[in-house]
Amino acid sequence: MAHTTKRTLSETLKKILQEKSLDKVTVVDIVEASAINRQTFYYHFKDIYDLVEWTFLTDNTQSLSGKRSYATWQQGYLQIFDYVRENKSFIKHVYYSEGREILTRFLYDITYKLLLGVIDERAEGIVVDEEDKAFIAHFYKYGFVGMVLEWIESGMKEEPKRLISHLDILTHGDIDKALGRFRTDRKLDIELRRG
Missing domain, CATH: 1.10.10.60 (Homeodomain-like)
Incomplete structure (x- = not known):
């Protein structure tokens, strides 16, 4: 009830x-x-504003399940764009209000979870500190959310699939490279050489 x-x-x-x-x-x-x-x-x-936050969380509780892997992150990210487009009036009125921070925080949270799922999958078999994986996810979430916010600001005209395709080309392989650089054994080697 x-x-x-x-x-x-x-x-x-x-x-x-x-x-x-x-x-x-x-x-x-x-x-x-x-x-x-x-x-x-x-x-x-x-x-x-509490109602707005509850709406975002409830509308998107299941939206990314199964879409947090390296092979499916594009679909997960597209679901974020689709949600924004399907709720265009709601999103725009929140975006252009004092409640904008709620929208931004929601986008950061859902995007961070998407990226962390990809990072955890790609880090399998590599020893990487959890805080380093979180750092990588936080770094990428700012770019990903920035694209969504810019898309909202510009009237949601550009096709999200095109944006995601460009993002895929731009970032392809970068998470693997970052994880390789943050490998615990590699960080130790770097610290020893600097020391």
Whole structure:
């Protein structure tokens, strides 16, 4: 029941954002349009931005499952673009609001998980510290998310498959090279030579 109520509030917010910017939406707008009382809204969410964050997380809980490998990362990344395009009005109103950080944080989180899955797969059989793998994933996530944000900013006109194809060409083999450089035994050799 609680999940159904939350989903109703989320879908109502998306409908309202077809016509109104996020910064102008009030809790009263949402509860009146959803026929759910205000007290129930606050039972589930502390504010509208909490609802926005819940919507992103819930909409994308299963979206990347099975798409975090070296062979499938392009499909996983395309799913992020597809989600943004399918929810264009919602995304644009969040992007151009005080809630933009929620969108950015969500994109960083989902992209980081995608990349870390690829890195973990490619690191199999190589001894690499977990913090080094995380560093590589963080480095690439900034570029990947930057592309999505630029695409949103420019009106989502360019075909995502083209962007992903270029990104694939640009980064092909780079994660393997980075893992090779961060191999624990290689780092030790470098440190010994510098010392």
